[in-house]
Amino acid sequence: xxxxxxxxxxxxxxxxxxxxxxxxxxxxxxxxxxxxxxxxxxxxxxxxxxxxxxxxxxxxxxxxxxxxxxxxxxxxxxxxxxxxxxxxxxxxxxxxxxxxxxxxxxxxxxxxxxxxxxxxxxxxxxxxxxxxxxxxxxxxxxxxxxxxxxxxxxxxxxxxxxxxxxxxxxxxxxxxxxxxxxxxxxxxxxxxxxxxxxxxxxxxxxxxxxxxxxxxxxxxxxxxxxxxxxxxxxxxxxxxxxxxxxxxxxxxxxxxxxxxxxxxxxxxxxxxxxxxxxxxxxxxxxxxxxxxxxxxxxxxxxxxxxxxxxxxxxxxxxxxxxxxxxxxxxxxxxxxxxxxxxxxxxxxxxxxxxxxxxxxxxxxxxxxxxxxxxxxxxxxxxxxxxxxxxxxxxxxxxxxxxxxxxxxxxxxxxxxxxxxxxxxxxxxxxxxxxxxxxxxxxxxxxxxxxxxxxxxxxxxxxxxxxxxxxxxxxxxxxxxxxxxxxxxxxxxxxxxxxxxxxxxxxxxxxxxxxxxxxxxxxxxxxxxxxxxxxxxxxxxxxxxxxxxxxxxxxxxxxxxxxxxxxxxxxxxxxxxxxxxxxxxxxxxxxxxxxxxxxxxxxxxxxxxxxxxxxxxxxxxxxxxxxxxxxxxxxxxxxxxxxxxxxxxxxxxxxxxxxxxxxxxxxxxxxxxxxxxxxxxxxxxxxxxxxxxxxxxxxxxxxxxxxxxxxxxxxxxxxxxxxxxxxxxxxxxxxxxxxxxxxxxxxxxx
Numbered sequence: 001x002x003x004x005x006x007x008x009x010x011x012x013x014x015x016x017x018x019x020x021x022x023x024x025x026x027x028x029x030x031x032x033x034x035x036x037x038x039x040x041x042x043x044x045x046x047x048x049x050x051x052x053x054x055x056x057x058x059x060x061x062x063x064x065x066x067x068x069x070x071x072x073x074x075x076x077x078x079x080x081x082x083x084x085x086x087x088x089x090x091x092x093x094x095x096x097x098x099x100x101x102x103x104x105x106x107x108x109x110x111x112x113x114x115x116x117x118x119x120x121x122x123x124x125x126x127x128x129x130x131x132x133x134x135x136x137x138x139x140x141x142x143x144x145x146x147x148x149x150x151x152x153x154x155x156x157x158x159x160x161x162x163x164x165x166x167x168x169x170x171x172x173x174x175x176x177x178x179x180x181x182x183x184x185x186x187x188x189x190x191x192x193x194x195x196x197x198x199x200x201x202x203x204x205x206x207x208x209x210x211x212x213x214x215x216x217x218x219x220x221x222x223x224x225x226x227x228x229x230x231x232x233x234x235x236x237x238x239x240x241x242x243x244x245x246x247x248x249x250x251x252x253x254x255x256x257x258x259x260x261x262x263x264x265x266x267x268x269x270x271x272x273x274x275x276x277x278x279x280x281x282x283x284x285x286x287x288x289x290x291x292x293x294x295x296x297x298x299x300x301x302x303x304x305x306x307x308x309x310x311x312x313x314x315x316x317x318x319x320x321x322x323x324x325x326x327x328x329x330x331x332x333x334x335x336x337x338x339x340x341x342x343x344x345x346x347x348x349x350x351x352x353x354x355x356x357x358x359x360x361x362x363x364x365x366x367x368x369x370x371x372x373x374x375x376x377x378x379x380x381x382x383x384x385x386x387x388x389x390x391x392x393x394x395x396x397x398x399x400x401x402x403x404x405x406x407x408x409x410x411x412x413x414x415x416x417x418x419x420x421x422x423x424x425x426x427x428x429x430x431x432x433x434x435x436x437x438x439x440x441x442x443x444x445x446x447x448x449x450x451x452x453x454x455x456x457x458x459x460x461x462x463x464x465x466x467x468x469x470x471x472x473x474x475x476x477x478x479x480x481x482x483x484x485x486x487x488x489x490x491x492x493x494x495x496x497x498x499x500x501x502x503x504x505x506x507x508x509x510x511x512x513x514x515x516x517x518x519x520x521x522x523x524x525x526x527x528x529x530x531x532x533x534x535x536x537x538x539x540x541x542x543x544x545x546x547x548x549x550x551x552x553x554x555x556x557x558x559x560x561x562x563x564x565x566x567x568x569x570x571x572x573x574x575x576x577x578x579x580x581x582x583x584x585x586x587x588x589x590x591x592x593x594x595x596x597x598x599x600x601x602x603x604x605x606x607x608x609x610x611x612x613x614x615x616x617x618x619x620x621x622x623x624x625x626x627x628x629x630x631x632x633x634x635x636x637x638x639x640x641x642x643x644x645x646x647x648x649x650x651x652x653x654x655x656x657x658x659x660x661x662x663x664x665x666x667x668x669x670x671x672x673x674x675x676x677x678x679x680x681x682x683x684x685x686x687x688x689x690x691x692x693x694x695x696x697x698x699x700x701x702x703x704x705x706x707x708x709x710x711x712x713x714x715x716x717x718x719x720x721x722x723x724x725x726x727x728x729x730x731x732x733x734x735x736x737x738x739x740x741x742x743x744x745x746x747x748x749x
Contacts, residue, residue, distance in 0.1 A: 052128060080138075081141060092106075111415050157639065159616060161421050165422075176353050180351055186409050186412060195341045201334040203333070204329050209267060212270075214337065220304050223290065234269060238256070273294070359410050362587075383399075410631055417636075421614060422626070433580075433606070434477070434564070434604050438567060439458075447521075448519060451510060452510075452516050465490070477564065510569075544571045545578055635672075642654050694739045717747050729742060
């Protein structure tokens with residue numbers, strides 16, 4: 001009789017036990033007895049291919065394995081689908097760190113060779129993680145293993161991008177984004193972490209008010225004071241302009257009353273920095289204010305900072321304050337101020353909010369044919385209990401996040417990942433276009449929707465245009481192209497008496513059909529006409545866009561590298577916003593200057609692209625360049641539950657039964673899966689969301705990679721005490737959504 005070992009040695013038995021399980025074939029639902037008919041499915045939240053599994057993965061694996069094995073033994077047709085995430089920024093950073101040790105950067109290698117280095121790293125990591133998943137006893141169906149950059153998954157990503165673009169849910173535009181100077185890429189709001197930091201808070205004398213800021217280095221171009229409409233302290237200065245002595249000399253500032261100012265915050269008065277604040281950017285759009293960039297993508301001050309140009313923003317702060325002190329503009333300094341510093345979740349660098357042209361998902365636009373936005377869909381399925389969140393206290397957190405969700409920035413300035421499936425026909429010599437609105441007509445003065453009826457300028461309109469001509473007399477244009485309607489022709493002739501003028505029908509105002517020349521109150525809500533033609537042989541706004549696009553193609557061909565002035569009408573200008581600035585029609589209408597009476601002497605556009613193509617494969621013709629940016633990792637992982645399955649498997653196993661994951665990625669990932677799957681598949685991605693808590697030390701401290709002394713390596717303790725001992729210690733005493741404490745004595749038992 002064989003003698004039993006005196007002590008259990010997991011290293012000697014666990015590998016052979018797992019192999020026996022694997023050899024049985026029962027991890028694959030197709031091999032289960034035919035009596036196993038009712039499906040039960042879980043897709044494994046894909047570990048990042050950046051290193052080994054940590055204790056958080058061990059909790060997830062233990063709970064999911066319990067659920068899968070329990071259902072399998074109950075006679076369910078169980079699928080537990082494994083896979084890994086390419087983790088774009090994290091993986092690229094890991095490879096760049098290795099290159100740095102060799103004194104090289106990714107730019108030294110170039111995109112192609114750098115990606116070859118990344119692939120080598122990923123291949124090794126995937127092999128390691130697969131072994132680790134098996135060593136944790138996970139009964140995963142390895143025949144269905146997936147990777148977020150697999151060919152089929154990549155095709156799905158492109159198809160979804162194209163569908164969202166065609167539905168107007170994806171757009172490219174200038175917005176304030178979270179920018180990491182170290183990663184040289186944007187970050188989504190959820191990828192920004194906050195660290196409590198003690199730093200001085202400065203109060204500066206700014207003309208008639210005192211303003212407060214922790215970042216004086218952003219304030220060079222602040223030219224607007226915002227106060228609350230009900231703040232009696234500032235009632236007498238609202239609407240007025242002041243000459244203000246400021247960092248680099250005198251500037252002219254004006255005062256605007258807006259509810260964005262909080263009367264009980266600081267002095268109740270604030271200046272705005274539109275290029276470096278989400279809120280301030282929205283205010284600038286609202287009031288059509290100038291937007292001037294102060295900090296560049298390297299975190300350095302621009303030419304707008306005068307003598308401080310080229311300095312790191314953080315280094316310039318004290319020097320700027322010294323200048324302000326010499327000018328007598330420092331009111332007081334709070335040395336004990338504590339604020340939340342925004343840092344990159346991957347590298348810990350301070351994040352700079354700055355203006356940048358990026359790709360966004362519009363979470364508020366109504367989906368064509370469904371009359372609901374992505375936010376609406378995502379909220380409704382949880383409210384209706386189509387998806388149940390366990391524990392249900394996280395419902396409140398979920399809805400708060402949804403309510404406050406901004407448009408999702410999905411483009412990243414990195415090389416590794418899903419390259420954005422957009423191609424451009426780039427111009428060798430871009431054309432500088434300046435749009436000018438025609439002067440006022442009697443119809444304008446009487447609230448008549450002129451359309452393609454043909455009134456001349458009123459006396460007021462002629463005076464406006466004469467003033468415009470004087471204002472822009474020092475500007476050079478090679479040609480003026482105007483609508484052939486009288487009001488545009490007269491404007492061009494008065495404002496540009498010495499420049500060649502070309503009339504073009506394609507610049508006419510939208511044809512309102514039966515409503516040309518009728519009172520504006522007879523029109524339906526403006527957005528109705530985006531894709532609906534006006535009755536009586538009228539146009540839709542998209543029709544106007546098509547003819548303006550035709551004109552732009554001719555301008556690119558006939559005036560390469562030139563400066564072109566365009567004089568025309570409202571909907572031709574909004575078409576420029578769409579065709580050149582990448583706005584949707586809804587955005588162009590909402591942000592139009594006319595309802596705000598925010599006229600200015602010219603709007604500038606740079607025509608550097610004649611066409612844009614969005615699709616699965618590259619255009620076959622020559623001359624197209626693909627957008628160099630890649631998609632946010634969460635875009636592809638948001639499609640994980642269905643993109644990983646064949647059509648046959650989707651019919652059987654989708655929606656999946658349970659999404660089990662940590663509560664810390666409820667917003668990063670779970671909410672995005674709900675949003676994208678309900679949009680693409682018109683069904684939920686899973687029926688239940690089971691959230692586990694964080695693993696903490698014996699004293700309750702959060703385990704963190706930045707503090708190695710706090711962490712427990714699940715693989716090391718598994719080899720020492722056995723995998724089941726580790727899994728049991730993570731499960732016993734734990735409840736959904738609550739943190740669990742783990743220490744070696746608990747595992748040892």
